[in-house]
Amino acid sequence: MAKTAWVFPGQGSQSVGMGMDLLDLPTAREKFQQAEAILGWAVPDLCRGEDALLSRTLYTQPCLYVVSSILVDLLQQQGEQPDLLAGHSLGEYVALYAAHVFEFEVGLRLVKRRAELMDSASGGIMCALIGFDRGQLEAQIRQTPDVVLANDNHESQVVISGTEEAVAGVLSQVKVKRAVRLNVSGAFHSPLMAGAAQEFHQRLAAAPFTDAQVPVLSNVEPVPTLEAVTLKERLMQQMTGSVRWHETSLRLPVEGIERVVEIGPGKVLTGLVKRTCPQLLMENIQGMADLESRAAALVSA
The missing domain is CATH 3.40.366.10 (Malonyl-Coenzyme A Acyl Carrier Protein, domain 2)
Structure with a gap:
């Protein structure tokens, strides 16, 4: 079997x-x-x-x-x-x-x-990202305080988690095909x-x-x-x-x-x-x- x-x-x-x-x-x-x-x-x-x-x-x-x-x-x-x-x-x-x-x-x-x-929990958000340059995303996260890769689901599908300002900062620097803010109360993981x-x-x-x-x-x-x-x-x-x-x-x-x-x-x-x-x-x-x-x-x- x-x-x-x-x-x-x-x-x-x-x-x-x-x-x-x-x-x-x-x-x-x-x-x-x-x-x-x-x-x-x-x-x-x-x-x-x-x-x-x-x-x-x-x-x-x-x-x-x-x-x-x-x-x-x-x-x-x-x-x-x-x-x-x-x-x-x-x-x-x-x-x-x-x-x-x-x-x-x-x-x-x-x-x-x-x-x-x-x-x-309060403070912070989560955002699902689909379609991006992996290296560019990881580099930007390393350079940005208060944001992390929370769910590494697939090579081109992840969820980032952090303060609202930090997440927005990453998204402003990385080209993403689709970004969806998750309906959760805080920055899980x-x-x-x-x-x-x-x-x-x-x-x-x-x-x-x-x-x-x-x-x-x-x-x-x-x-x-x-x-x-x-x-x-x-x-x-x-x-x-x-x-x-x-x-x-x-x-x-x-x-x-x-x-x-x-x-x-x-x-x-x-x-x-x-x-x-x-x-x-x-x-x-x-x-x-x-x-x-x-x-x-x-x-x-």
Whole structure:
């Protein structure tokens, strides 16, 4: 069987209606009820509600974690097991859950606090850039204080993060085909999140982690590891560090990966990986229809 990596999307991949086709499953109902007890609100209500509310960081991150974790449970109940795991920003928490580094409740409590702190962050902006001279952009960022490369998604698709003045300064000096300001409350994955990160670290330090059962590529250091201590240290750096997704994509074939399965809403990550490593096979598991198709394919194989 092809060596497989499971990858998990982060904020921005959410969509109204996600997870609703899972409500009739006992496994899913149990997880939704458990999540409601922790969050104080029902994930299904947010997922079938208004897009503006679902897209607020406070709600987006827990909803993505819960829905993606349920899909992980269902795949593992089918006997599926990956050879490697990775997640984009919030998705890294689902990757750690899938690797059995922590229990569902532990991960959700971390995600809940992370979402609260990031939602209340102020100062700074994020801007997605598409189509630019890579060398010129990186040189300009090095010359400009208070701005960083926050999400390195692909050779020609990144997100920069920093003060409004610093981001504007970079854009005034670099020719970009398209620049889109993201609808977020602060400059995520930058040093401007240091205050929120310091407060979150207290919660993260106390969380029980065990060694992973499957190697995980972290955002800040896309080198596979099973060690709980290392995975926690890397997660400590994530809120202020860059998401090195381009390097993650390049690492997959180095680790012998032949197939990438994106688990959760949307197809953003498989799209990015495909552009970087076109030789890899791509698959998406977004809900019951995909799970049933996959189960049928395994039976007939």
